Amino acid sequence: MALPDLTKRLLIMNVARLTTRRAWQARGVNSTATASASDERARAVSLDARDPLAGFRSRFLIPDDDLIYLDGNSLGRLPASTPGRVAQVLTEQWGDRLIRSWEDGWLELPSVVGDRLGTGLLGARPGETIVCDTVTTNLFKLLHAAYDLRPERSIVVADRADFPTDRYVATEVARQRGGAVAWLGPMTPGATRASGLRVGDVLPRLHDAVAVVVLSVVDYRTAAIADVRGITAAVHEVGALALWDCSHAVGAIPLDLPAAGVDLAVGCSYKYLNGGPGAPAWLWVNQGLHGELGTPSIPGWLGRADAFAMGPEYQPASGVRRFVTGTTSPIGMTCVDEGVALVRDAGVARIRAKSELLTAYAIDLVDSWLAPLGVRLGSPRAATERGSHVSVHHPDAKALSTALADRSVVTDYRTPDGIRLGLSPLTTRFTDVHDAVLALRGLLAPG
Numbered sequence: 544m545a546l547p548d549l550t551k552r553l554l555i556m557n558v559a560r561l562t563t564r565r566a567w568q569a570r571g572v573n574s575t576a577t578a579s580a581s582d583e584r585a586r587a588v589s590l591d592a593r594d595p596l597a598g599f600r601s602r603f604l605i606p607d608d609d610l611i612y613l614d615g616n617s618l619g620r621l622p623a624s625t626p627g628r629v630a631q632v633l634t635e636q637w638g639d640r641l642i643r644s645w646e647d648g649w650l651e652l653p654s655v656v657g658d659r660l661g662t663g664l665l666g667a668r669p670g671e672t673i674v675c676d677t678v679t680t681n682l683f684k685l686l687h688a689a690y691d692l693r694p695e696r697s698i699v700v701a702d703r704a705d706f707p708t709d710r711y712v713a714t715e716v717a718r719q720r721g722g723a724v725a726w727l728g729p730m731t732p733g734a735t736r737a738s739g740l741r742v743g744d745v746l747p748r749l750h751d752a753v754a755v756v757v758l759s760v761v762d763y764r765t766a767a768i769a770d771v772r773g774i775t776a777a778v779h780e781v782g783a784l785a786l787w788d789c790s791h792a793v794g795a796i797p798l799d800l801p802a803a804g805v806d807l808a809v810g811c812s813y814k815y816l817n818g819g820p821g822a823p824a825w826l827w828v829n830q831g832l833h834g835e836l837g838t839p840s841i842p843g844w845l846g847r848a849d850a851f852a853m854g855p856e857y858q859p860a861s862g863v864r865r866f867v868t869g870t871t872s873p874i875g876m877t878c879v880d881e882g883v884a885l886v887r888d889a890g891v892a893r894i895r896a897k898s899e900l901l902t903a904y905a906i907d908l909v910d911s912w913l914a915p916l917g918v919r920l921g922s923p924r925a926a927t928e929r930g931s932h933v934s935v936h937h938p939d940a941k942a943l944s945t946a947l948a949d950r951s952v953v954t955d956y957r958t959p960d961g962i963r964l965g966l967s968p969l970t971t972r973f974t975d976v977h978d979a980v981l982a983l984r985g986l987l988a989p990g
């Protein structure tokens with residue numbers, strides 16, 4: 544698998560950087576394994592040396608350089624510029640300007656940050672994206688909006704393998720609207736999608752009573768990428784709307800929602816966008832639908848036209864602005880803004896290119912080191928068909944994930960037998976991938 548001559552040369556060239564090898568030796572790797580592994584580590588070192596995004600790691604606050612953090616798909620790292628900007632919001636804006644800060648710009652943040660996110664990362668046109676609330680709340684609002692746009696229809700199509708919140712909200716909104724969910728599947732509990740959703744998976748559920756199809760672009764467990772464009776076109780064939788959850792996609796893979804014909808979308812800001820824990824999420828509505836939107840399911844005062852008129856009845860603000868419910872924290876909004884700025888600086892195309900290499904490298908090592916020890920790959924093998932994490936399966940996944948954490952390798956366990964290795968292109972190094980898989984091998988074949 545490795546190129547022996549090249550790796551030897553690089554081993555000599557990069558001998559200084561190999562001092563961190565002590566860190567992975569300390570992760571419980573035996574000496575014979577270490578000998579064969581050092582060539583492989585040199586390969587990882589050389590991949591890092593040639594990585595055009597390597598410099599972005601220094602734009603994050605990383606207090607422990609030896610911690611291998613492979614969970615950026617659940618909670619991205621802290622951009623180095625965020626604490627300073629948040630401090631400014633706290634002291635200069637809140638502290639000094641107090642209530643006047645709303646007029647100074649806070650009120651516009653949902654749209655301003657939304658447009659930066661949307662135009663930079665979603666292919667959106669200005670005025671289509673807002674940052675507010677959680678993905679859960681935004682899904683609720685947009686599913687109701689979809690029912691309002693298709694009042695004579697009763698069915699939501701959703702995926703049994705989707706993230707819990709998407710399944711729960713689809714079920715509840717369908718119930719509230721006197722309809723039902725038509726599930727893609729059937730899937731036995733715990734079963735995962737090894738390949739991304741295709742038109743053929745959705746077609747059997749599509750007919751003229753379907754109001755909306757809600758699916759995730761990237762499967763949260765296996766990282767399999769759905770055929771957004773093809774499925775959206777098929778959904779339109781029966782007159783229904785397509786709502787895509789981009790939580791595991793935004794900031795990791797290129798998205799062009801208008802070009803794909805998507806109607807509605809939601810997504811998360813604290814994963815690959817590094818907006819921080821509980822950062823406000825976003826929602827997007829194709830401008831072609833703005834004229835048909837009605838009263839949102841949560842008609843909040845800040846989503847009202849002329850909010851400060853404090854009018855007797857709700858009148859929707861124009862466009863997506865109506866989906867702003869109440870007051871969203873300018874602090875969280877600022878965190879999202881910084882995370883989005885970093886991703887825009889790096890460029891989604893370069894992020895995607897590195898992501899494909901990182902996941903391919905991880906799969907390479909899983910194949911040669913872990914497959915013989917009973918580990919099964921859960922993610923698609925074709926780079927173009929997977930997002931930025933790799934899932935592996937083993938009956939002892941839970942204990943293994945805990946043991947890895949004890950060795951400063953942070954992954955996450957997904958019931959019943961999965962471990963996700965989240966590879967965030969702006970901060971994850973090839974050596975991190977190497978060291979983590981080696982540590983896992985050390986756990987499975989100790990001594």
Ligand SMILES: *Cc1c(COP(=O)(O)O)cnc(C)c1O
Pocket residue numbers: 677678679680706708709759763788790791811824
């Ligand atoms: C992370 C994630 C969410 C998170 O929802 P919140 O309400 O913001 O906590 C929702 N859906 C998917 C697919 C996700 O990956």
